[in-house]
Amino acid sequence: MNIIVCIKQVPDTTDVKIDPKTNTLIREGVAAVINPFDMYAIEEALRIKERFGGKVTAITMGPAQAQDVLKEAISLGVDEGIHLSDRAFAGSDTWSTSLILAKALEKISDFDLVICGKQASDGDTAQVGPGIAAHLNLPQATYVRKIDTVHIDTTPRVIVVERLLEEGYELLELQLPALLTVVKEINEPRMPSLKGKMRARGTKIPVWTNSDLNIAEDQIGLNGSPTQVLKIFTPPQKEGGKLFKGEPQEVVSQLIEEIKDIL
Amino acid sequence: MSIQIIKDKCVGCGLCLGVCPLGAITLVDKKAVIDLDKCTLCGACVSSCKFSAIKILRQVVIKDDLSSYKGVWVFAEQREGVIAPVAFELLAKAKQLAGDLGTYVGAVFLGYNITAVAQELIYRGADKVFVVDSPVLENYIAENYTSVIVDLVNKYKPEAILAGATTTGRSLVSRIAVTLYTGLTADCTGLDVDKEKKIIVQTRPAFGGNIMAQIISPNFRPQMATVRHKVMPEAESDSSRTGEIIKEAFDESKQDKRLKFLDFIKETIATVNLAEADIIVSGGRGMQSVDNFKLIEELAAVLGAAVGSSRACVDSGWIPYSHQVGQTGRTVCPKVYIACGISGQIQHLVGMQSSKIIIAINKDPDAPIFKVANYGIVGDVLKILPLLTKKLKEMHEFKITSNV
Numbered sequence: 292m293n294i295i296v297c298i299k300q301v302p303d304t305t306d307v308k309i310d311p312k313t314n315t316l317i318r319e320g321v322a323a324v325i326n327p328f329d330m331y332a333i334e335e336a337l338r339i340k341e342r343f344g345g346k347v348t349a350i351t352m353g354p355a356q357a358q359d360v361l362k363e364a365i366s367l368g369v370d371e372g373i374h375l376s377d378r379a380f381a382g383s384d385t386w387s388t389s390l391i392l393a394k395a396l397e398k399i400s401d402f403d404l405v406i407c408g409k410q411a412s413d414g415d416t417a418q419v420g421p422g423i424a425a426h427l428n429l430p431q432a433t434y435v436r437k438i439d440t441v442h443i444d445t446t447p448r449v450i451v452v453e454r455l456l457e458e459g460y461e462l463l464e465l466q467l468p469a470l471l472t473v474v475k476e477i478n479e480p481r482m483p484s485l486k487g488k489m490r491a492r493g494t495k496i497p498v499w500t501n502s503d504l505n506i507a508e509d510q511i512g513l514n515g516s517p518t519q520v521l522k523i524f525t526p527p528q529k530e531g532g533k534l535f536k537g538e539p540q541e542v543v544s545q546l547i548e549e550i551k552d553i554l
Numbered sequence: 555m556s557i558q559i560i561k562d563k564c565v566g567c568g569l570c571l572g573v574c575p576l577g578a579i580t581l582v583d584k585k586a587v588i589d590l591d592k593c594t595l596c597g598a599c600v601s602s603c604k605f606s607a608i609k610i611l612r613q614v615v616i617k618d619d620l621s622s623y624k625g626v627w628v629f630a631e632q633r634e635g636v637i638a639p640v641a642f643e644l645l646a647k648a649k650q651l652a653g654d655l656g657t658y659v660g661a662v663f664l665g666y667n668i669t670a671v672a673q674e675l676i677y678r679g680a681d682k683v684f685v686v687d688s689p690v691l692e693n694y695i696a697e698n699y700t701s702v703i704v705d706l707v708n709k710y711k712p713e714a715i716l717a718g719a720t721t722t723g724r725s726l727v728s729r730i731a732v733t734l735y736t737g738l739t740a741d742c743t744g745l746d747v748d749k750e751k752k753i754i755v756q757t758r759p760a761f762g763g764n765i766m767a768q769i770i771s772p773n774f775r776p777q778m779a780t781v782r783h784k785v786m787p788e789a790e791s792d793s794s795r796t797g798e799i800i801k802e803a804f805d806e807s808k809q810d811k812r813l814k815f816l817d818f819i820k821e822t823i824a825t826v827n828l829a830e831a832d833i834i835v836s837g838g839r840g841m842q843s844v845d846n847f848k849l850i851e852e853l854a855a856v857l858g859a860a861v862g863s864s865r866a867c868v869d870s871g872w873i874p875y876s877h878q879v880g881q882t883g884r885t886v887c888p889k890v891y892i893a894c895g896i897s898g899q900i901q902h903l904v905g906m907q908s909s910k911i912i913i914a915i916n917k918d919p920d921a922p923i924f925k926v927a928n929y930g931i932v933g934d935v936l937k938i939l940p941l942l943t944k945k946l947k948e949m950h951e952f953k954i955t956s957n958v
Contacts, residue, residue: 382595416740421728433725457829462816476875517737517774523601
């Protein structure tokens with residue numbers, strides 16, 4: 292089983308502070324980490340490899356500093372990383388981003404499964420995973436909370452997964468190669484090992500630019516992206532919150548007085 | 555395609571330095587300079603500049619005759635013939651947008667044995683309902699639903715398509731937008747028409763709601779968006795409304811045989827599902843133990859509310875993951891969110907801060923949860939919850955007896 296994990300570098304939200312005066316995010320000095328959901332994708336890929344053998348490759352798209360997440364993935368046990376980086380990619384929305392990732396997968400070509408986190412913690416779109424599947428016409432399963440079975444000796448080879456939905460979950464069978472996006476419930480990610488860290492330090496990450504992928508310039512970056520950001524603003528702060536302090540009996544009565552009409 | 559600082563306008567205030575998520579901007583001789591090797595053209599600096607000194611340059615490529623696209627469509631999600639309430643929210647919004655654009659409201663309705671319920675979509679505001687009724691479509695499979703809807707779009711050319719930002723909506727329309735090569739905006743909380751340009755301005759929270767972005771797709775059609783559930787009011791049912799039901803056949807040769815739906819298992823623990831709940835009672839680390847967590851369930855039962863939780867309680871095994879609210883769990887938007895013993899770390903806030911009314915109970919008066927709360931009680935949650943539950947129960951019983 293050769294597995295590709297698509298990961299993204301995002302600002303670490305545990306570090307994020309809000310400027311109390313302007314109510315905007317303070318982004319300076321915020322550490323960059325692997326998107327939290329991608330950690331589960333990496334872990335699941337490693338577990339499948341441990342059962343069935345094969346290779347795990349991590350890919351990411353982003354500026355030079357994004358290669359840090361590939362190093363971290365390698366320290367966790369991923370075999371290799373590929374960094375997609377080109378000025379021409381900058382400004383890509385989810386349509387173009389998923390095309391660039393899809394073209395990289397096409398170039399790698401030898402894979403059975405693609406795993407992504409369900410969404411990235413900065414953009415929160417959850418669109419890139421299904422987008423890649425659509426570009427490559429791969430069967431997709433989103434919000435996967437468990438891989439039930441993997442049949443690698445059957446023809447065709449299939450995988451059965453549980454998808455977490457609003458009211459419960461569904462069981463879906465997919466032929467490989469396929470693309471999954473995973474939720475937190477699927478596993479508990481491991482910590483990097485010392486050996487892994489050493490290996491990551493010594494690994495040189497190949498960088499693929501658009502001259503490796505050969506995507507038409509009018510399909511990527513700002514010009515290829517159907518969506519445009521018109522404006523970014525800070526939402527108005529909630530004001531006038533009422534705080535009750537004192538004896539339990541008293542504060543409960545005060546609260547009920549306020550909320551009796553809404554509950 | 556690039557980004558430019560207009561030097562005459564830049565006063566070197568440095569505001570853009572702080573908003574750049576990549577630290578790509580520095581001040582050189584009191585003028586902002588962008589390191590193009592770090593910049594991803596995200597546009598955060600453009601919005602932050604009070605002097606309009608930063609410009610993103612893009613080439614406009616229009617691939618199609620945009621004026622041939624008419625109609626605002628909604629994807630009407632259903633399970634076993636029951637239309638999801640989010641579809642009625644979308645219809646209300648679509649009606650407003652269609653009014654501003656001077657066009658009709660369409661509903662796309664896929665499933666098996668559903669034709670009889672399609673009329674309800676007309677009562678709720680659709681002028682045309684496109685029904686595709688086939689055993690192959692009985693259960694949602696993204697690949698099959700995509701090929702059906704892509705064919706419908708190519709045939710009827712709607713100018714916009716809205717879907718709920720549900721697990722189904724989000725995974726389906728991502729696939730459709732890529733196949734059609736058009737723009738899609740995720741999880742919108744606001745949609746309005748720019749009446750001059752006749753395009754839809756989509757407002758969405760990013761970074762868990764700490765910033766808002768307005769997105770447009772001016773040169774591509776249809777303009778697509780998923781819409782956060784519970785933010786917009788539902789369209790009322792009006793049985794005097796009339797409309798057209800258009801039946802389209804499913805071309806069975808297009809069935810994607812690589813996927814097989816096996817089963818749907820309704821989760822029994824969740825008596826009320828978080829996405830549909832008007833009220834959510836949520837517990838955090840302050841509940842201290844799995845036994846105390848029952849206090850949350852008791853209050854929820856009295857209010858007919860769903861039970862939520864912070865990450866800490868899920869990690870401690872007090873409640874299954876499907877109840878987790880926050881960055882690595884679900885994003886919820888109920889009318890009332892009651893946070894009990896939840897301090898309000900940003901990872902939790904991003905999942906619930908768009909709730910209409912937030913009530914917080916916490917012993918620490920400086921807990922961040924109080925910053926987003928409309929009402930707060932500073933005190934011991936373990937003492938306060940039983941009192942609150944008891945009083946609310948009395949109130950409800952009083953209401954019931956006085957109604958008889």
